[in-house]
Amino acid sequence: MNRKKNALWHLPLMIIGIIALLPVVFMISNSFKTLQESYQSILSLIPNKPTTINYTTLNHQVNLARLAWNTFFMATLVTLGKLFTGLLAAYAFRYYQFKHKNLIYLLFVATIFVPFTIVMIPNYLVIAKLNLLNSVIGVALPQLCDATGIMIFLKTMEKIPGSLFDSLKIDDIPNRRIFFNIVLPILKPSIISVGAMFFINSWNEYVWPTLILKDKSSFTLPLALQNYISSEGGTNFPLAMALSSIMIVVPLIIYLIFQRYILNSISNSGLK
């Protein structure tokens, strides 16, 4: 009886699991169907005659390597920037006392709650002034710091006992060495996970790049994909799905490798 009751609870969870995964499975399967087949056998998960035609068409229409490079380059810049600024800031908050520390920290956290619309016009003008429109550097530049990273790093650093630092200070170890020899290695798991999240988010980013990148040669993958979706209907879905399938490979691989780290870091970002 108990077991039956238990199974009942699993039912809604299984359904959510299916809703989460089925669309992706459909997407990948359709990317191997011809346009015609995608209309005819709409519900089949396994293509009758698997074809790579969509991928080859895609390859003719857009410069996939260029798209991937743009996206990768942008995501790498953003990730490195956010990690660098975030680690330094968290270190300052954890190990130094200074005036208005709490206020400054709160202001940093508050940036999470600033809607992008309020900064988008001035930032657009700045990037335009800097002649960085149509450049992924222009996309990356305003995004080189992130309060979430500071929060998570700070939380990890708080787990290092203060007495460890007292003992290092008594031994007269210089700060630089403390940071590189002690703090950084302890932080490694959160750097990996936060870095992975930053990279994935940046890889998927859409809103800000649409403002800055107008020229097709500067497009990132999400922008290219958007070009294949028509709001008036008539989208060639197998083609769009092929591009999507290419796009999701990188985040999926990162997730498969760092899954446990990533889930932990999300947990950390919420715990106060």
Added chain:
Amino acid sequence: MHNNKKILPFIYLLPTGILLTIFMVIPIIYTFYLSFFDWNLIAPTKDFVGMRNYIEVFTDPVNQKVLMNTFFYIILLLVLNFIVPYVISLIVKFFIKRMQGAYKIIFFIPSLFSLVVGAMIFSWLLNPVSGPVAFLFRESGFVLPNWTNSGGLAIVVICLITNWKVFGYNFILLLTGLGSIPKNIVDATTIDRIPKWRMIWNIVLPMNKSIAIYVLILTIVQGLQYVFTPINVITTGGPYYGSSNVLYHTYLNAFVLYKTGNASALAITTFLIFLVLLYLEIRFVEGRSRYE
């Protein structure tokens, strides 16, 4: 050495500080400034119009519609992205014994994908003519309404798309909060034979309040920004602004209609709404509830 200690933290904070000043603080002030002008983003001159842009935010019928839509978005996002994941995390935490890890891993997978991908898949799945859902509806004798023609239905679909992406993330945050409730407290209720639903209501929910409020506010603040992508990809705010919200409308004004002043006033209005939410966040979350 002593001096060093005073300056060092500010050196460490400098990169973040400079970036935030240039790309956050000054822009907010500048947007505030722009909200009092009539401008088209390009012209060399700006006309001072006083409060006109703000008055228009609340009097212009399109803006009113958009504000109402925003309200509808918030309600839907709260239900889909907060209440549902919360209920599910309670089930996973307290009502099942196995597979918790597996559910976490699976539910999170859609969070890895771009909302453009989500928007594309769902516009195929829910395509009123050729999509598989419409097909199933037809087979069983129903008709899938053409949601692209109705602002309200389009909003529902757009919220579902963001829900698909955000669900796992919020689920994990909330589940972690539940996980931080000491096992002994749950055991104490078991010993006292407190029914599970009463334990959840009387003890778990109050104890998990701060993280729940954090997720709740995040749901609104980030949710309203997340829906931007599917709106732009699928409906571009249509039909006739029916699926637009304040943020998307700000974007339309700024970069499509080139009404910079109106856009700025809308942005400032949004910001004020978010500030209220931020205040609540600080009050309940950063300020730590007194029994933590």
Added chain:
Amino acid sequence: MSDNNATIELKEITKDFKNTKVIDQLNLKVAAGEFLVLLGPSGCGKSTTLRMIAGLESVSNGEVLIDGDDLKKKANDGHTIAMVFQDYALYPNMTVYQNLEYALKVHKVAKDERQKRLESILETLNLSDYRDRLPSELSGGQKQRVALGRGMAKKSKIFLLDEPLSNIDVQLREKARDEIQSLHDRNKQTIVYVTHDQLEAMALGDRIAVMNDGIIQMVDTPENIYKNPTNLFVAKFIGTPQINVLPVWYQDGYLTMDETKLVKLDRINSIDPKDYLLGVRPEHIKVSKNSESEFSVPTKVTKIVDYGRYIQLTLDLNGQHVIKAVTKDIDCKIDDTVFIRIDERTSIIFDKDSQKNIYWDRV
């Protein structure tokens, strides 16, 4: 069987955690109204045993019977078992009074009755002034009393306590111990009390069950456990300073160590001539300045600690063995030579291989 208390019986209980046996075929009977202490080092399985009695942990094999019945079949009114947790597990969002009241409220005890019960408990535990405080506003000792009060409020037949005193200051511990003792004297509930502190165990228990490696080594009254431990583990675990253990050889009615005759055995004859371990509690080592008999052994004083009520000597025997002795009146200095004597009646002989008390085998 009565209204106030219940018997507990553990039958052949086994508990596996991921292929390791935490508890191995454990049998234990607790009489109604008895105060039983589960004593053992950390990780010995005592808390797990307690949690199995509470029904918080399932048993892999065997049965837990309360008044002869399976716990799960008992009425779900929450009045059978109360438990105090090591970290108290107070509901952090409820005041002291609400904490005490909660279970009663859920199980629909009438408001008047609730009030009456709780007022008297708050009074007894000296908590009346704190009734509207949240747990976070209380000191460790106060929290501990609230936890105790929450258990008392239910008037349960069985009261389980999991190291309830380990998180409070040493100064307060004795007072808290007395409170628990008088609580038991008054209500006569069946109490199972888990601790790693032997003094607590000796002071509180009607009987003590000493556990190690998931096995109950011995269950008996505190006195018997101290005087007549079943095996070397029990002997060493109980008593400070620890019991002295000397490697000895049995031959022709004598126990000898390094060719020196230590004890003549009269109570026992005909044990195999082989290696044994001789256990002697420090207070049973007779120390004198002069050789008093043929069994006196000279030792050198290496350390003297004066505790006021008694003096603790650390003695060196032949540079090979360290012996602790407790004595009241001896006037000696470090490096003095003193003589020790061991009495057969106050010493225990353990088999060297099985580490069992050999007298036990014969009884």
